Amino acid sequence: MATAPQADWDPYASGCPSREVLDRIGDKWTVLVLGELAESGAKRYTALRRKLDGVSEKMLTQTLRALERDGLVRRTIHPEIPPRVEYEITELGATLREPLRALKLWSIDHMNEVLAARAVYDRRIGSASHEPGD
């Protein structure tokens, strides 16, 4: 599949790598990391960790590594003593800037509507069981 033409990628198909990429790019930590790097330029690990309030070291490390591997983030080691490591968004990562910004803004702009919908749902469902059925 690695040599298939672009048109063949289909995230609806199980096993297509585009599904895994879709999973990665929509991940909330991806959205927040790339959003921060897009807006503020190169950042050190600790600065990112401070910005992403509450993120665990393990989760941030995994996220950065996956983003680097996918070519969305560049990790640079500046040869100083001690070495300074910085993360910045790549050209490919920058093509995600607007789509991810749209997601982030949606989650802010529509928060009140989502909370209102939840209140209605929770009142309606209560403790009753709710099977999907068909």
Place this chain on the structure above:
Amino acid sequence: MATAPQADWDPYASGCPSREVLDRIGDKWTVLVLGELAESGAKRYTALRRKLDGVSEKMLTQTLRALERDGLVRRTIHPEIPPRVEYEITELGATLREPLRALKLWSIDHMNEVLAARAVYDRRIGSASHEPGD
């Protein structure tokens, strides 16, 4: 926080509900379910399950329930024998159509670049350890 004005929602803040909503809307199953409902109209559970190749029953049920609770999907029980249950996108859900379509298209359009970046990364890293450092 539930009564705070819109401008106060901040997915960078731990505990802000907008982070959880961001997590939900970027989820690959959300992208695929809402994409299908946006394009094809109301769908039964089994039709959705068939379209989302490889999704488990548990995952699809959880996804639909969360989307219904958040007001993004409407679940209608048609009073027939046996009852027919259908899922359709709501007006609120439709506001996500373009942002999510952009994500899905990105994962298709940039798949080759991502695979190329991975090949470079994997060759460079090999079996060497790769600590994040700072």
